[in-house]
Amino acid sequence: MDEKNLDPPPHLETSDQELNLAPQVESAFDAEMWDEVFALTSNIHPADMADIIQQFPPQKRLRLVELLHTTISGEALSFLEESVREQILPLFTSAEVAAAIHELESDDAALILEDLQEDMQREVLEALPLEERISFEKTRSYPEYSAGRLMQREVVLCSPNWTLGQIIDSLEDIEHLPEHFYDVYVVDEDNKPVGEISLSWILRHPRRTQVAKIMNTEVRSVPVNLDQEEVAYIFQRYSLSSMPVIDQEGRIAGMITVDDIIDVIQEEASDDILKLGGVTQETSLYGNIIQASLSRFGWLFISLINCLIASVVIAHFEQALENFVVLAFLMPIVASMGGNAGMQTLTVTVRSLSIYNLRAGHVVSAIKRELSIAALNGLVLALILSSITLLWTGNLKIGIIIGLALLFNVLWSGFAGAFIPYVLHRINLDPAISAGPIMSTTTDVIGFALFLGLATLILL
Amino acid sequence: MDEKNLDPPPHLETSDQELNLAPQVESAFDAEMWDEVFALTSNIHPADMADIIQQFPPQKRLRLVELLHTTISGEALSFLEESVREQILPLFTSAEVAAAIHELESDDAALILEDLQEDMQREVLEALPLEERISFEKTRSYPEYSAGRLMQREVVLCSPNWTLGQIIDSLEDIEHLPEHFYDVYVVDEDNKPVGEISLSWILRHPRRTQVAKIMNTEVRSVPVNLDQEEVAYIFQRYSLSSMPVIDQEGRIAGMITVDDIIDVIQEEASDDILKLGGVTQETSLYGNIIQASLSRFGWLFISLINCLIASVVIAHFEQALENFVVLAFLMPIVASMGGNAGMQTLTVTVRSLSIYNLRAGHVVSAIKRELSIAALNGLVLALILSSITLLWTGNLKIGIIIGLALLFNVLWSGFAGAFIPYVLHRINLDPAISAGPIMSTTTDVIGFALFLGLATLILL
Secondary structure, three states, rough: OOOOOOEEEEEEEEHHHHHOHHHHHHHHHHOOOOOHHHHOOOOOOOHHHHHHHHHHHHHHOOOOOOOOHHHOOOOHHOOOHHHHHHHHHHOHHHHHHHHHHHOOOOOHHHHHHHHHHHHHHHHHHHHHOHHHEEEEEEEHHHOOOHHHHOOOOOOEEEEOOOEEHHHHHHOOOOOOOOOOOEEEEEEEOOOOOEEEHHHHHHHHHOOOOOOHOOOOOOOOOEEOOOOOHHHHHHHOOOOOOOEEEEEOOOEEEEOOOHHHHHHHHHHHHHHHHHHHOOOOOOOOOOOOOOOOHHHHHHHHHHHHHHHHHHHHHEEEHHHHHHHHHHHHHHHHHHHHHHHHHHHHHHHHHHEEEEEEHHOOOHHHHHHHHHHHHHHHHHHHHHHHHHHHHHHHOHHHHHOOOOOOOOHHHHHHHHHHHHHHHHHHOOOOOOOOHHHHHHHHHHHHHHHHHHHHHHHHHOOO | OOOOOOOOOHHHHHHHOOOHHHHHHHHHHHHOOOHHHHHOOOOOOHHHHHHHHHHHHHHHHHHHHHHHHEEEEEHHHHHHOHHHHHHHHHHHHHHHHHHHOOOOOHHHHHHHHHHOOHHHHHHHHHHOOOHHHHHHHHHHHHHOOOOHHHHHHOOOEEOOOOOOOHHHHHHOOOOOOOOOOOOOEEEEOOOEEEEEEEHHHHHOOOOEEEHHHEEEEOOOOEEEOOEHHHHHHHHHOHHHHEEEOOOOOHHHHHHHHHHHHHHHHHHHHHHHHHHEEEEEOEEEEEEEEOHHHHHHHHHHHHHHHHHHHHHHHHHOHHHHHHHOOOOHHHHHHHHHHHHHHHHHHHHHHHHHHHHHOOOHHHHHHHHHHHHHHHHHHHHHHHHHHHHHHHHHHOHHHHHHHHHHHHHHHHHHHHHHHHHHHHHHHOOOOOHHHHHHHHHHHHHHHHHHHHHHOOOOOOOO
C-alpha cells in the first residue's frame, strides 16, 4: 500500500474515464508515443491493466504486451480472460511466470498455470517452491468447476480454547496469510471446523475473550467436490462472506471467499443466457472469429435440420396447399407462435432451475402453472387470430382451424417448456443448451402438421 | 451467537436436506402436526425460514404464516421475494413490523417498508425512532436501482491521525455498528473519504500503528445516484469487498457491501435472460398466474402482429406460390434461419453490453466481427441448403434462389443483432426486451420477401 498524495474524491466522470483507458492507450500506441503508453499504464490497478490488454485488437495485442512486458503483474494476468491469457502467456519466460505466480493466492496461481502449454507448465512448476508445486497438483486433482478448484488453500485457523488476543498475535507468525479474509475458522484437534468468527466480531470484543464464547457454531462448509454452482447458491442464500471447504474426512482443505463467487454467478448466468440464445462456449468478446463461428454453427446446423424436417411435413400436405394457397400465407403463424410461447416457458424454467435449485417436488406444480398460463394466453391469442383470419379470408372453417391449431401448439409448448428442461436436468444434460432445439423442432412440426392436417381433413 | 453443542461437520446430504426443508414442513402442516411444524422451523436460519414460506403453495402460505407468526424475524422477511413479502405483510400488525425492522440494517429495513401499503407504512414509520424514520425518507429520495437505494447508512469511519488501537476502541462506542463490515473508511474533517483499511490489515498490524501509514489511499467510491448495474461492474472488476457511497459534496453517505452486489448481479442476469426469452417482469416463481400470463402476453401479441405482417408479405407472392407449391415447403427455412442467427448475435451483444459496459468505440468492431461470423456461417449454410434443395426439387434455380436469400438474411441478422441493441442502449431503451421483436420481424419479412421475390423474378 503506497503513501502517495491524496487524490481528489473520485467523481462519476473520472471513474468513467479510468474504467476505459484502453482507447487513450491505443491512440498513443498507434502514434508510437511509447512514453505516453508507459505513463498511462504505470501505477494502474491490475484489473485496469488486464482490461487494456483485453480491449486491444488481437493483432496489436502481442506488440503491446511485449512493450509493457515488465510492468504486467501476476495479478493482472489473473484478471485476464482465459482466451486472452492463453494468447499472451507464451511471451513470458518460465522464470517470469514463476515469479508472477509466486505472489498470487493459490486459486489465482492455478488459473494461470492451467493455461500454460505443457512443457512451459513443467518448467514453471520446477521453478516454484516445492510447497506451491504440491498445492497446484492438489488443486488440479479436484474435478473442474468444483469447490476444490475454486478455493484458496490459505486460511486462518484457531482453536476454541484460544483467546481473541492469541488469534491476533498468531497473524504475525502465519507465513502464507490470505491477502484478504473476512472470517477466522475455529477447528478441533483434527482440523475439522467447529465454528467461525468474523473479523468484525474479533475487533469488537476484548482481547481476553475466549474464542469458544463468541464463535458462531453454525459454520457452513462445503465438500471439495461440490459443484461451483451449488457453492454459489449456498453463498447467496445465506449472504456469506467466506466458507471453509472440507475434504472427505471433514478437515478444512481451503476457503472460498465471496469475490470468487461473484465470478461464478456471472459466468453461470452468461452461460445460461448464451446457451438459450443458441451460442455455446463463446464466453469471450476477444476470442477469434473462426472459433466464434464454429461455436454458433452447431446450433444453426441443428436449426437447419429442424427446418428441413418441417419442410418435409409441409410437403405432405401439398394437396391442401394447391387447393387453398391462403394456407401457405397463414401456416408460419402457428409454428412461430408455438415456438415463441415455448421459448418463454423454457426461459423461465431454465432460470428457475439455476436460481432455486428446483427439486423433484416442484416439477408437477411447475407444469401445472405453465399449462395454466399457456391455456389463458393460448385462448386469447386463438380468438384474436381466428377473428382476423375470418375477416381476411372470409372462410369461417379456416378461422376455426387456425385457432384450434394455435391453441394446441401453445398448450404443448407450455407443457414441453416446463417438462423438457426438468428431464434434461435430471439426466445431467444441460437444459439451457439442449432444450431449445427439442422445443423448436416439436413446435414447428406440431404447428404445421396440426394446421395443415386439420385443413386437409376439414376443407378437402 | 449461541453456544449449543457442536454439530457433526456437515456433509452434502445433510446440507441438501437442510436446503430443502419445505416438503417436510408441508407434510407436517397438511397432517396438522403443529408441534412438528414448530420443531422443524425453530432455530433455523432466517434464509431457510424465508425459503419455506416461499415454497409453500400460495393458498396455504397465509395459514402457515399465521401459525408461525411470532417466530418469523425481520431478517426472514428481508430474505423473502418481493411478491411473497407483499402477500404476507398484511398479517402483521404495524407494531410487529416496526419491531422487526428495528433490528435490521437500513437497506433491509427500506426493502420491507417499501412493500407496505400506504397507511400501514405511515403507522410503522410513526412507531419507529425518529432517526430511522429520517433514514428511510432519505433512502427513498434516491432514484430506484441507484447506489443510494442499495447502500446501508451504517459505516465505520476514522481519521487518518488515529492509531489502529483508537479504531478498535471506538468500535465499542459506535451505536449503530453494521452487523458485518469488511473495511473501515478513513475520512477528512469534511467526511470525505481519503483512504480505507480492511479489517484484516487492522488485525495484522500493531495497535500503535498510525492509520495514515497503512491505509489504502486509492479508495474507490461511487456517487449516490449511480445505477446499481454500474456499481456491480466496479465491484466485480476490482474484486472489492465493500465501497463507500458519496453524496453530491463528496461526503460519505453510506456503504455497499459485496453481498448486496451478488443479489444485483443475479437480478440483472435474470432480467436479461427473461427479457431475451420474451418474458417481462416475471422474476418470481411464486407470483400468481394471471400476472404471469399478462407479463408474457405482451411479447406474444407483438409476435402475432409480426407473424401477420409476414403473412401479408407472403400473400403478395400468391402467383409464385400457386405456380410452384414447393416454394411453400421451403419458405419457412429462410425466415427461421435468419431469426436463429439473429438471436445468437443479439444474445452475445446484449450480454456484452451488460458485462463489459461497451462504449462507443466498440460498436464498429462488434459489427465487423458479427458480419464476419455471419458471412462465414451464412456461406456454409447456404451451400448446404442449396445442395439439399437441388437434390430434393431437381430445380437448380430454386437451389440458387434459396441459398442467396439465406445468405443475405443471415448477413442482415448479423448486422442488426450487433447494431440494434447498441442503438437501443444509447437511447436508453432496454436492448434485452426491445431488440428481439425488431429482429424477428425484420428477419421474417426480409426472409419471405427475398426468397419469394427472387423466385417471382427468376421463375415466373
